[in-house]
Amino acid sequence: xxxxxxxxxxxxxxxxxxxxxxxxxxxxxxxxxxxxxxxxxxxxxxxxxxxxxxxxxxxxxxxxxxxxxxxxxxxxxxxxxxxxxxxxxxxxxxxxxxxxxxxxxxxxxxxxxxxxxxxxxxxxxxxxxxxxxxxxxxxxxxxxxxxxxxxxxxxxxxxxxxxxxxxxxxxxxxxxxxxxxxxxxxxxxxxxxxxxxxxxxxxxxxxxxxxxxxxxxxxxxxxxxxxxxxxxxxxxxxxxxxxxxxxxxxxxxxxxxxxxxxxxxxxxxxxxxxxxxxxxxxxxxxxxxxxxxxxxxxxxx
Numbered sequence: 625x626x627x628x629x630x631x632x633x634x635x636x637x638x639x640x641x642x643x644x645x646x647x648x649x650x651x652x653x654x655x656x657x658x659x660x661x662x663x664x665x666x667x668x669x670x671x672x673x674x675x676x677x678x679x680x681x682x683x684x685x686x687x688x689x690x691x692x693x694x695x696x697x698x699x700x701x702x703x704x705x706x707x708x709x710x711x712x713x714x715x716x717x718x719x720x721x722x723x724x725x726x727x728x729x730x731x732x733x734x735x736x737x738x739x740x741x742x743x744x745x746x747x748x749x750x751x752x753x754x755x756x757x758x759x760x761x762x763x764x765x766x767x768x769x770x771x772x773x774x775x776x777x778x779x780x781x782x783x784x785x786x787x788x789x790x791x792x793x794x795x796x797x798x799x800x801x802x803x804x805x806x807x808x809x810x811x812x813x814x815x816x817x818x819x820x821x822x823x824x825x826x827x828x829x830x831x832x833x834x835x836x837x838x839x840x841x842x843x844x845x846x847x848x849x850x851x852x853x854x855x856x857x858x859x860x861x862x863x864x865x866x867x868x869x870x871x872x873x874x875x876x877x878x879x880x881x882x883x884x885x886x887x888x889x890x891x892x893x894x895x896x897x898x899x900x901x902x903x904x905x906x907x908x909x910x911x912x913x914x915x916x917x918x919x920x921x922x923x924x925x
Contacts, residue, residue: 670719670787670813672779673710679751680705686768698881704770706734706751709776710777711789721726721816726777726789729807730792733774733793745883761798769798780877782809787813788875806884806897821872832910835869838882840900841868880904 625869643901680703685694694702710730713719731743731750744750750773752920774794789809796802810819827832842849868890875882880903887893 629786653783654813661758666879670713670715670782672713672782674709675712675747676709678705678707679748679755680707681755683768683770689845690770700772703769705878706747706754706773708734708747708775710775710791711779713787715813716880718811718813718816722789722813725811725816725818726791726809728773729809730791730793731839733791733805733807734775734795755830763793767798771798772802780875780882782813783919785812785814786876788877791874801893803887803893804897805886806873808873808884808900810874810876821870821874824915826912829910833872836869836899836902836906836910837870838868840902844900864923877901881907908911 632773640842652873670882672843681841682703685691708730710726713722721846728743730745731745735744735753744753744787754771754773760773761767773796775791777789777791779788780790787810791807791809793805793807795805811817812819821829821833834918838853841847841853847853871885871889873884875884880901883897883900883902885891885900887895887897889898891898
């Protein structure tokens, strides 16, 4: 993910500024309070609630909109905002570690920082920092574009001992367009530790997993075994590329394993993220026996 993180930073810093005079306005702050839904069942040892928070301020009408056009814009287009909606788990020490991992990633990607102490300690402080950054940018450069962050987490799988979570983000800090990174997590929900591919697959799985991913990619995009992956149907970067390598951005679901390549990783921004699902029936020969036994894997084979 290092290459994607660097690309993300470069793209978000490419801000086009207008040379307009700053309009003096009184901005109010709207807060949708921290909302926790009722506990949801799933894993008998790991329940969760959803934490929902938003803070926003309206932006003045940009000069490139007429009054009538501005009135037609949706609510989100008319404000700077920081919002999140993600699961918070309960069930002992493991849930504490899982929550800490997810929260750190969420605050990291939402502030475009890599290391503490620049990472905010809470959604509230992240929202305050975003609004302050937007106001400073507007004062100093006259930029009329809003800053917008939205992070949403979802539970993909919650079985005894096994948890998969997906976090979608939308990031816009003024530029030609925003970015929409997706991050996938797999946890041992008994210990709270993250699982990697080496915990799941037999040794020397690389070539066989790459073969499965390429077959699934071709199947999804209607490519024959003879087509290059940069064929217009595939949209893969580069020339004469014959193989797509696996990514460590993966999750487990009832249907199989999901692999996600983010914008600019293997395809142009216009293609969006590339998501590949490999069914358990194809993956089963690669799974470690102790993984299947430890996590009571009973997926369709």
